[in-house]
Amino acid sequence: MNSTKNTAHQTITGRIAYLSDRSADSGRERGWENFSISVFADRSMTLRACSMIADTPHVVRDVTQTVDAAMNPQDCFVRVRTGGAFTGSGWFRWGGGTAEGEAFTAAEGRVREHDSYGPGPVIFCNHSIVGDAWMTAAYPFAQGKGLAAISNMYTASRNKQGATGPSLNRLIMGLMWQGTETITVKAGQFEVNKFKLNGIDRSEDLSPEKLAYEIWVLTDGSHVPVLSMYRGERRYELVTYARD
Numbered sequence: 001m002n003s004t005k006n007t008a009h010q011t012i013t014g015r016i017a018y019l020s021d022r023s024a025d026s027g028r029e030r031g032w033e034n035f036s037i038s039v040f041a042d043r044s045m046t047l048r049a050c051s052m053i054a055d056t057p058h059v060v061r062d063v064t065q066t067v068d069a070a071m072n073p074q075d076c077f078v079r080v081r082t083g084g085a086f087t088g089s090g091w092f093r094w095g096g097g098t099a100e101g102e103a104f105t106a107a108e109g110r111v112r113e114h115d116s117y118g119p120g121p122v123i124f125c126n127h128s129i130v131g132d133a134w135m136t137a138a139y140p141f142a143q144g145k146g147l148a149a150i151s152n153m154y155t156a157s158r159n160k161q162g163a164t165g166p167s168l169n170r171l172i173m174g175l176m177w178q179g180t181e182t183i184t185v186k187a188g189q190f191e192v193n194k195f196k197l198n199g200i201d202r203s204e205d206l207s208p209e210k211l212a213y214e215i216w217v218l219t220d221g222s223h224v225p226v227l228s229m230y231r232g233e234r235r236y237e238l239v240t241y242a243r244d
Contacts, residue, residue, distance in 0.1 A: 008041060009038050009039055009040045009041065010038075010039040010243065010244055011036060011037070011038055011039070011243070011244050012036065012037040012039065012222055012224060012241075012242070012243045012244075013035070013036045013037075013240075013241075013242050013243075014034075014035055014187065014224065014238055014239075014240055014241040014242065015032060015033065015034050015035075015238075015239050015240040016032065016033040016035070016129050016130075016225065016236050016237065016238055016239065017029055017032055017186075017236070017237050017239045018030050018031030018032055018033065018051075018053060018054075018234065018236055019234065019235050019236070019237060020233075020234055020235075021229055021230070021231065021232055021233055021234050021235040022232065022233060022234075023232075029054075030053065030054055030055045030234065031051070031052050031053040031054050031055065032051070032052055033049055033050065033051040033052075033128060033129050033130070033236075034049070034050050035047060035048065035049040035050075035128065035130050036048050037130070037222060037224070039222065042069060043068075043069035043221075044066060044067060044068050044069055044074070045066070045067050045222070046064065046065070046066045047063065047064065047065045047066075047067075047128070047130055047131065047134070048063070048064050049061075049062075049063045049126075049128035049129075049130050049131065050062050050063075051063070051127075051128050051129070053161060056083075057082050057083050057161065057163050058082065058083055058084065059080065059081070059082050059161050059162065059163050060080070060081040061078065061079070061080050061081075061127060061128065061162060062077075062078070062079045063076065063077070063078050063079075063126045063127075063128045063131060064076065064077045065077075065124065065126055065131060065134075067134060070121070070137075071121070071134060071137035071138065071223065072094065072121060072122045072123075073092075073094050073122060073123070073124040073154075074093070074094060074095070075091065075092060075093045075094070076091070076092045076124055076126055076156075077089070077090070077091050077092075078090050078092070078126055078127070078156045078165075078166040079166075080157075080162065080163065080164075080165070080166060082163045082164075085106070086106055087105065087106055087107075087163065087164065087165070088103055088104060088105030088106060088107070088108075088164075088165055088166050088167075089103065089104060089105075089166065090102060090103030090104070090105075090111075090156065090165065090166035090167065091103070092124065092154070092156070092166075092168060094117075094122050094124075094154075097116055097117055097118070098114060098115070098116055098117075099113075099114070099115045099116075099117060099122075099154055099168060100112075100113065100114050100115075100168070101113040101114075101166075101167060101168035103165065103166055103167055105165060105166070105167070107164070108167075111167060113167065113168040115154075115168060115170055117151075117152040118151065118152065120150070120151060120152055121137075121138035121150060121152060122138075122152040122153075122154070123135040123137075123138050123150055123152065123153050123154070123173055124153075124154045124155070124156070125153070125154070125155035125156065125199070126156055126162075127155075127156055127157060127161075127162025129225050129228060129236045130224065130225060132197075132213070132215060132225065132228060133215055133217045133223050133224060133225035133228070134223050135150075135153075135173060135175075135197070136175065136177075136193065136195045136197065136215065136217050136223060137223050138150045138173070138175065139175045139177050139195070141177065144177075145177050145178060145179050146176065146177065147174070147175070147176050147206055147207075147208070148174075148175045148176075148177075149172050149173070149174055149175075149200070149203040149206045150172065150173040150175060151172055151203070153170070153171045153172055153173040153199065154168060154169060154170060154171075155169045155171060155199065156168075156169070157169070158171075158199075171199040171200065171201065172199065172200050172201065172202065172203055172206075173197060173198075173199060173200075174197060174198050174199070174200045174205070174206045174207075174210055174211050175195060175196075175197050175211075176195060176196040176197070176208060176211050177193065177194075177195055178194040178195065178196065179193070179194060180192065180193055180194070180219060181194055181216075183216055183226060183227060185226055185227055185237050185238050185239070186237060186238070186239040186240075187226070187237075187238040187239055187240055187241040188241065190216075190218060190226045190238075191218070191219050191220075192216040192217055192218060192219060192226050192227075193216070193217050193218075193219055194214070194215075194216050195214070195215050195216075195217065196208065196211035196212075196213065196214050196215075197211055197213050197215065198210055198211045198212055198213055212230055212231075213228065213229075213230060214228060214229050214230075214231060215227070215228035215229075216228065222243075224238070224241070225238065226238045
């Protein structure tokens with residue numbers, strides 16, 4: 001007998017506006033991200049995100065990533081176009097202490113990569129804004145507000161716009177949880193966790209001053225980003241949101 005309880009899932013959809021935060025053109029839309037998230041009965045989730053940065057270098061990115069119930073990445077597909085041309089596509093997988101990547105890029109051709117990681121949460125920066133928010137789930141909330149270094153961090157590109165690769169890059173994620181608050185954006189009013197974060201090369205570099213990226217993330221377990229920004233440069237605001 002088939003059980004609908006085991007196959008049913010919820011769907012979250014939304015759109016994020018990519019905006020300028022510079023004083024000269026504050027609020028100018030410089031791109032967007034449309035996303036959907038399937039939330040399954042076993043608490044795993046699959047993200048599908050299409051992102052477009054209209055400003056130079058004009059990046060179009062397609063991402064499909066699945067995480068387990070603990071928000072550790074299981075697998076991810078990333079495809080990138082930059083400046084109107086193919087940049088690369090890649091598939092990544094994590095499990096059993098091994099990270100692997102299979103990619104084809106315009107710059108390097110076929111690339112195969114493997115890396116070993118130790119105990120603890122694993123995070124992947126796929127360069128969608130939702131992907132950024134998902135990384136904050138690795139913060140050890142039991143320690144309360146403060147700083148944490150997540151050693152098992154991977155990124156598809158070291159470029160801030162994600163305009164290279166994709167390839168398997170290892171970094172350390174610096175995370176600072178600043179508490180819970182309520183904020184209002186175009187999509188509505190939400191209860192969020194506030195973080196600052198950034199990739200760092202050494203855990204010794206962890207300090208509030210190094211964490212330039214601010215992000216406000218839903219507290220309901222979906223870890224959807226409501227607002228994020230490099231203050232004074234650019235910001236990303238949730239403008240539509242629906243959950244069935």
